[in-house]
Amino acid sequence: MSRTTLCCAVALLILTTSPAAFAQIPRIATVTSQYAPTPGNPRAANLEVSSFSATANVPLKINPRTYLIPGLSYNLDELRFEGAPEGFGAFHAMNLSLLTIRKLPQDWLLAVRLAGGLAGDFEGVDDGMLRASILVLGIKWFSSNLSVGPGLIGSYSFGGLTPIPVLNVKYKPIPGIAITAFLPALAQIGWLAHERLEFVLLMNLNSGSYAVRNPDILNGPACQARLAASSCVDNVSYTSAKVGAEVNVKLWNDMLWLDFSGGRTIYRRLISKDADNERLDGGSLYLPNTWYLRSGLSLRPP
Numbered sequence: 001m002s003r004t005t006l007c008c009a010v011a012l013l014i015l016t017t018s019p020a021a022f023a024q025i026p027r028i029a030t031v032t033s034q035y036a037p038t039p040g041n042p043r044a045a046n047l048e049v050s051s052f053s054a055t056a057n058v059p060l061k062i063n064p065r066t067y068l069i070p071g072l073s074y075n076l077d078e079l080r081f082e083g084a085p086e087g088f089g090a091f092h093a094m095n096l097s098l099l100t101i102r103k104l105p106q107d108w109l110l111a112v113r114l115a116g117g118l119a120g121d122f123e124g125v126d127d128g129m130l131r132a133s134i135l136v137l138g139i140k141w142f143s144s145n146l147s148v149g150p151g152l153i154g155s156y157s158f159g160g161l162t163p164i165p166v167l168n169v170k171y172k173p174i175p176g177i178a179i180t181a182f183l184p185a186l187a188q189i190g191w192l193a194h195e196r197l198e199f200v201l202l203m204n205l206n207s208g209s210y211a212v213r214n215p216d217i218l219n220g221p222a223c224q225a226r227l228a229a230s231s232c233v234d235n236v237s238y239t240s241a242k243v244g245a246e247v248n249v250k251l252w253n254d255m256l257w258l259d260f261s262g263g264r265t266i267y268r269r270l271i272s273k274d275a276d277n278e279r280l281d282g283g284s285l286y287l288p289n290t291w292y293l294r295s296g297l298s299l300r301p302p
Contacts, residue, residue, distance in 0.1 A: 029299040079091065169181045
């Protein structure tokens with residue numbers, strides 16, 4: 001999973017922060033599944049996507065002003081479309097992370113997150129599957145209802161380093177309503193309708209990049225034909241932007257929540273690249289948009 005996925009993951013950790021309870025921010029555990037069916041457009045490449053993800057975080061209080069939060073995440077994306085090479089489809093990503101949050105004077109917070117892991121089809125494992133990232137984010141609380149935080153993400157994968165500026169904003173215009181954003185990856189407005197019920201309207205951007213190591217693909221006729229003229233596929237990336245709505249229902253003891261969401265993609269793209277991380281000829285596909293459904297369980301801090 002790439003830099004934008006990291007943005008969303010960190011947004012879940014940081015957007016609920018407040019000066020008084022700055023360390024009560026990570027969801028202890030989440031498990032989610034998502035499905036986006038093929039749109040059935042006969043004039044375009046139709047892609048069906050099934051996803052599963054799981055995360056775990058362990059908040060450790062170092063002192064009254066500092067928390068250390070190690071984390072572990074796993075993601076599976078299954079990409080299926082007509083004409084895909086034999087063996088193409090299931091891609092995995094595993095990450096370890098370490099988030100440090102420090103409360104500073106004058107209502108500032110500093111968050112630094114280091115992460116690293118592997119991403120690919122895991123038909124083979126090599127150093128080309130390694131990726132790493134760092135996030136540095138400062139958050140200034142102007143009041144109990146408004147915070148703004150600029151930051152920077154540095155993402156390394158497949159031999160390339162990409163810096164991305166980010167902006168974290170949280171605003172509560174009235175009790176029960178919260179507007180949050182972690183740009184460019186996430187923007188949402190939430191309404192706490194009841195102590196056991198939340199409604200959210202959201203727009204988010206996700207992207208996953210994976211190494212291709214399946215010998216049936218690398219040694220297949222399509223790949224061998226490419227080698228004569230240029231090079232063969234080494235990694236693929238799938239990017240989607242979505243708008244939708246979410247309903248969260250509290251099940252137990254202020255901690256266990258059931259999450260449902262659905263909506264429509266507004267942008268989808270699949271890119272194939274070679275070992276030099278250069279796009280292959282004909283390796284960029286703009287995909288027709290489709291509906292999606294998502295469900296999950298989350299364990300929030302008490």
